[in-house]
Structures are given as structure tokens and as C-alpha cells.
Amino acid sequence: MAEMAMREAYGRALAEFGTENPNVVALDVDTSASTLSSFFAKQFPDRFFNIGIAEPCMVDVAAGLALGGFVPFINGFASILSLRALEQIRTCVCYARTNVKIAASYAGISDFKDGPTHYSITDLANVRALPGMTVIVPADAAEAADWVPIVAEYDGPVYLRISRAGALPVHQPGSPLQVGKARLLREGNDLTIITMGSMTGRCLIAADKLAEKGLSARVLEVHTLKPLDMDMILKCAEETGTVVTAEEHNIIGGLGSAVAEVLGDQLPTPLERVGIRDAFCPTGRDLEKLMDACGLSVDEVVKAAHRALARKK
Amino acid sequence: MSSLTPQRILELEEISRQLRVDSLRFIHRRGSGHPGGALSAAEIMTVLYFHIMRIDPARPDWEDRDRFILSKGHASAVLYAALTRRGFFPVSEMENWGEIDCPHQGHPDRLKTPGVDMTSGLLGHGVAVGSGLALAARLKNLDYRTYVLLGDGESQGGIVWEGAAVAAKYHLANLTCILDCNDVQLDGPVHEVMPMEPWDKKWQAAGWHVLEINGHDILEVVEALRVAAQIHDKPTMVIARTTKGKGVSFMENNSFWHGNVPNADQMKQALTELGEVNHG
Numbered sequence: 001m002a003e004m005a006m007r008e009a010y011g012r013a014l015a016e017f018g019t020e021n022p023n024v025v026a027l028d029v030d031t032s033a034s035t036l037s038s039f040f041a042k043q044f045p046d047r048f049f050n051i052g053i054a055e056p057c058m059v060d061v062a063a064g065l066a067l068g069g070f071v072p073f074i075n076g077f078a079s080i081l082s083l084r085a086l087e088q089i090r091t092c093v094c095y096a097r098t099n100v101k102i103a104a105s106y107a108g109i110s111d112f113k114d115g116p117t118h119y120s121i122t123d124l125a126n127v128r129a130l131p132g133m134t135v136i137v138p139a140d141a142a143e144a145a146d147w148v149p150i151v152a153e154y155d156g157p158v159y160l161r162i163s164r165a166g167a168l169p170v171h172q173p174g175s176p177l178q179v180g181k182a183r184l185l186r187e188g189n190d191l192t193i194i195t196m197g198s199m200t201g202r203c204l205i206a207a208d209k210l211a212e213k214g215l216s217a218r219v220l221e222v223h224t225l226k227p228l229d230m231d232m233i234l235k236c237a238e239e240t241g242t243v244v245t246a247e248e249h250n251i252i253g254g255l256g257s258a259v260a261e262v263l264g265d266q267l268p269t270p271l272e273r274v275g276i277r278d279a280f281c282p283t284g285r286d287l288e289k290l291m292d293a294c295g296l297s298v299d300e301v302v303k304a305a306h307r308a309l310a311r312k313k
Numbered sequence: 314m315s316s317l318t319p320q321r322i323l324e325l326e327e328i329s330r331q332l333r334v335d336s337l338r339f340i341h342r343r344g345s346g347h348p349g350g351a352l353s354a355a356e357i358m359t360v361l362y363f364h365i366m367r368i369d370p371a372r373p374d375w376e377d378r379d380r381f382i383l384s385k386g387h388a389s390a391v392l393y394a395a396l397t398r399r400g401f402f403p404v405s406e407m408e409n410w411g412e413i414d415c416p417h418q419g420h421p422d423r424l425k426t427p428g429v430d431m432t433s434g435l436l437g438h439g440v441a442v443g444s445g446l447a448l449a450a451r452l453k454n455l456d457y458r459t460y461v462l463l464g465d466g467e468s469q470g471g472i473v474w475e476g477a478a479v480a481a482k483y484h485l486a487n488l489t490c491i492l493d494c495n496d497v498q499l500d501g502p503v504h505e506v507m508p509m510e511p512w513d514k515k516w517q518a519a520g521w522h523v524l525e526i527n528g529h530d531i532l533e534v535v536e537a538l539r540v541a542a543q544i545h546d547k548p549t550m551v552i553a554r555t556t557k558g559k560g561v562s563f564m565e566n567n568s569f570w571h572g573n574v575p576n577a578d579q580m581k582q583a584l585t586e587l588g589e590v591n592h593g
Contacts, residue, residue: 025452049448049483057441057475064445067431069376069453072445087435088472092442096423096432 125253168201384439528553
């Protein structure tokens with residue numbers, strides 16, 4: 001199957017679901033040709049609102065539409081939504097509990113040609129800390145599309161993280177998905193690799209490489225960063241005795257931090273975290289190479305696994 | 314909408330007086346709050362809640378109700394006063410305002426106070442959220458109107474103007490905003506802290522129908538809101554010239570009373586000036 005960009009899969013799914021649910025409306029901030037909310041805009045021009053380059057305003061307008069009974073999907077770049085519009089998201093979406101769905105596109109370092117201003121490597125930390133927010137990070141294009149109807153029908157604010165690019169395909173379309181329920185992608189007994197988003201495919205390759213060395217790595221996809229599937233994480237930690245996390249996000253505040261919180265609180269377990277090492281990543285020509293250069297390579301996951309195994313008691 | 318007889322004007326003026334008294338009592342009892350901007354908005358709130366808005370205290374979630382957003386959320390005392398006097402919740406619930414077990418928050422919370430259509434507090438949100446509500450009404454073919462009360466200090470922030478552009482782009486004639494133009498903010502006069510005049514030209518340039526009134530004249534407030542409802546191609550901004558701390562001589566035009574609480578003696582004087590016989 002040809003690799004589709006996550007944003008395209010999302011955009012097509014939103015347009016498709018718009019037919020099913022007339023209460024779904026979409027907003028964008030002059031980026032519909034990038035986020036691909038343009039599919040929805042073309043099909044439902046009366047239910048699409050282009051707010052101009054004003055992300056905080058888009059959040060507030062969406063909150064108003066939600067108060068009026070609609071299910072607004074707001075579309076924009078994750079970097080701006082999670083930083084410039086964070087107060088609006090905090091106050092008018094989370095605190096006021098309006099049913100706004102934040103489709104945060106160009107997430108992580110997927111906008112590799114535009115560089116650090118456009119990267120969102122702190123968005124998960126920012127939105128995860130908001131009471132009342134649900135945070136979902138799809139692993140690939142198929143999963144991004146599958147989330148659209150679930151997110152639309154879910155009651156409450158959701159942050160749906162969408163990559164500009166196509167991550168390594170992991171899932172068949174329509175595979176079972178549930179908010180807050182992590183998915184076991186690969187069985188294993190020696191360690192657990194916990195991941196999400198674009199790193200999921202890379203972690204599966206890392207598990208293959210570890211298997212070549214006779215090491216059995218379990219791979220758990222935690223697509224819902226919040227609410228976190230703590231039971232599953234604790235179960236895996238207990239059964240395998242050591243954990244690696246991997247994410248396309250700063251090492252501070254994302255998946256690795258969330259897992260560290262759970263393990264530290266309830267079941268201290270050796271943990272190695274793969275992520276961006278608290279630095280601004282450079283501009284690149286090619287996303288895969290940029291990810292490799294930013295500490296997100298398959299090899300980094302393998303090395304982290306060896307470190308984790310060495311610490312295992 | 315009832316006709317505005319001289320008798321009716323007197324009734325509404327009396328309600329305004331009561332809202333001022335209530336606001337000060339709530340703030341005094343709590344030991345915190347924002348008296349100045351509550352007093353400047355008393356006539357506006359009176360006309361909205363007791364004369365213009367289509368609301369039903371028994372059905373705070375009624376889909377066809379008119380909506381109101383207090384964008385200047387720190388003036389919560391006067392909103393709570395209007396809501397209790399209108400019957401949305403018993404005034405006894407305000408006796409422990411500020412305590413942890415009181416449902417009514419320092420700033421309005423739509424999930425905790427019946428009749429509050431939108432949570433507010435941090436400034437700047439009202440026009441943009443109101444635009445979303447007005448868009449929703451149009452999409453659903455509902456004829457409710459959305460009213461937003463915003464402050465002049467608040468309007469120094471850019472998001473107010475982002476919201477203004479949205480309302481103009483979509484010709485949201487079902488949206489009426491009222492600018493409580495009292496020219497006083499926390500640090501001093503608005504025209505000194507960050508001059509923003511001329512308000513009328515700014516809002517006209519933003520694509521709005523603009524009216525300018527004396528915000529303490531019941532008849533002028535009523536007429537402006539009536540005219541706004543008859544404009545069919547654009548949102549309306551009513552620039553209401555008001556006095557911060559209106560009705561209490563020592564509070565008027567004094568930024569100290571933006572967010573300070575009167576002591577017992579000051580409270581006594583304030584209530585006397587407001588014509589309140591019962592000083593309890």
C-alpha cells in the first residue's frame with residue numbers, strides 16, 4: 001500500500017464523516033491547503049470557516065460553535081495551537097468544557113523544511129497538563145483516519161496530533177481502537193517498548209533487530225497519552241521488568257515523562273527514554289534522516305533497549 | 314418586549330440601583346471582587362436581563378434563549394446580582410461567595426452557575442466566542458441573539474479585534490456587543506495606560522454598525538439594543554459611555570476601586586449614597 005500522509009488520511013476522513021454527522025463543522029487558519037481540511041471545506045462550504053491567521057481566535061470561535069451545539073474540528077499547526085492558542089484552549093475549551101476537537105497538524109518535526117519555529121516538540125507537554133483534555137497521537141495514516149469518527153463522537157475536548165508526513169504503516173484501516181486503551185502490537189518478555197505516533201513503526205523495526213540478537217521485545221502503542229492506560233503500562237512493566245519509551249517529542253513532558261510518572265508512583269522499573277534531547281532541531285531535506293539526526297533512529301531505540309536490559313535486575 | 318413607559322423606566326432604574334447594592338454587598342461579604350466595573354455596568358445588565366433578553370430562569374439551557382457573555386468576567390458580582398434577582402438561583406447561595414463550597418466562582422463558570430452561558434475571567438474572549446455562538450444560531454436556523462459585554466481596557470488586547478473581524482466577515486447581525494467604556498483600568502485611566510480612542514472609528518473600520526450612548530441612561534440603552542436588532546447585515550457595537558464606580562462618589566473614576574473592597578464605614582457610605590435604607 002502506498003504510504004499516504006497522515007494529514008491527507010485525516011483530511012479525507014473528516015470530509016467523509018461530515019456526511020454522516022451534520023453537526024461536524026471545521027475551522028482553519030489559512031492553512032487548509034496544508035492541514036488538508038480543504039477536503040471538508042470543498043464538500044461542506046457552509047460548515048467550514050476560514051478564520052485567517054489567528055489561531056487563538058479560531059479556538060474561541062470554535063468554543064462558541066460548540067456552545068451552540070456543533071462539533072467543531074479546528075485545524076492548524078500544532079506548534080501555534082499548542083503555544084499561541086494555549087490560553088484559549090485552557091480557558092474556553094478545557095475549563096469551560098466545550099466540545100472542541102483540536103486537529104493539530106504538522107506535529108513533531110514533520111514540517112522538516114520549515115524548521116524549529118514550525119516544529120512542535122512541546123505540544124504534548126503543554127496540552128497533557130490541562131485538566132479535562134484528552135490527547136491522542138495516531139501511529140500512521142490509517143489510524144489517523146480511524147480516529148476521526150471516534151473523536152467526533154467522544155464527549156469533550158480532544159487534542160488529535162497529526163503529522164504532516166506519512167509515518168511507517170503499522171495498522172490496517174478499521175483495526176479496533178478505543179480511547180484510553182493501549183494496543184499491544186507485539187508480544188515479548190525481555191522488555192517493553194512503549195511508543196506512539198511516528199515512532200511506532202520504528203519501534204517495531206527495533207524489536208525485529210533485537211529479536212535477531214535473541215531478545216524478545218514487547219511493543220505497546222499508547223495512542224492515548226491522556227487518559228493514560230496505566231493498568232496496561234504497569235502490567236507490561238511488571239511482566240517484562242524493564243521499559244523503553246520512544247516519541248517524536250521533547251524528552252520533557254511527553255510519553256516518556258508520563259510513563260515515568262506512573263512507574264515512579266507505583267512500580268519503580270528501569271526506564272530509558274528515547275526522544276528529542278531538549279534541543280531545537282535543525283531544518284532538514286528529508287524527514288527520515290532528520291528524525292535519525294534528532295535522536296529518533298531505530299538504532300537509538302535498540303541502544304536504549306540494551307541500556308534498559310543492562311539495568312534490569 | 315414591554316413598552317418603555319415612564320413608569321417602566323423608573324422600575325428599571327430601581328433594579329439598577331438594586332444591582333449596585335447587591336454587587337457591593339456580595340463583594341464586601343466576600344472580602345474580594347471588582348466593584349468599579351460592576352457599578353459601571355448596572356444599567357446595561359438591567360436592560361439586558363430585565364427588559365431585552367429572551368430568557369427563562371426555569372430553563373437555563375433552553376435552546377432558543379438569548380445568550381450573554383460577560384467578557385469582562387471580573388464584573389461577576391453584577392452578573393450574579395442580575396441572575397439572582399431574575400430567579401436563576403436563590404440569593405442565599407451568594408452568602409458564602411468565595412468559600413470553597415459555594416458553587417459560584419470568583420469569575421463566571423458556565424458549568425457551575427445556572428444562567429451563565431460562557432465561562433470567562435481572563436480577558437478578551439467574548440467577541441470571538443460570541444461570534445461562534447452567533448454562527449451556530451445561523452447554522453441551526455435559530456433566532457436567538459448573542460450579547461457580549463466587554464470592557465474598554467480589555468479591548469487593548471488583539472484577540473478582541475480578531476473576533477471583530479470574524480463577526481464582520483460572516484455578517485453576524487445576530488451579535489450585539491456592548492463596550493462598557495468607563496475609561497478606568499487597574500493601573501489608571503485607559504486613555505493613559507494605552508490610548509485606544511476613537512472607539513467608534515475603530516469599530517466602524519472593523520465592519521460593525523456602531524452606536525454611541527450614555528450607558529447609564531436606561532432609555533438610551535434600550536433604544537440602542539432595539540436598533541441593533543434591526544440591523545440585518547452586520548454586527549452592532551454599542552459604545553456605552555459609563556463611569557467606573559458609578560453611584561458611589563468615592564469610587565467614581567478611581568482606579569483604586571477596580572479591584573478593592575470597601576471597609577465597613579465605606580460600605581455604609583456607599584449604601585447611603587445608593588439610597589439603601591437597610592444597611593445590613
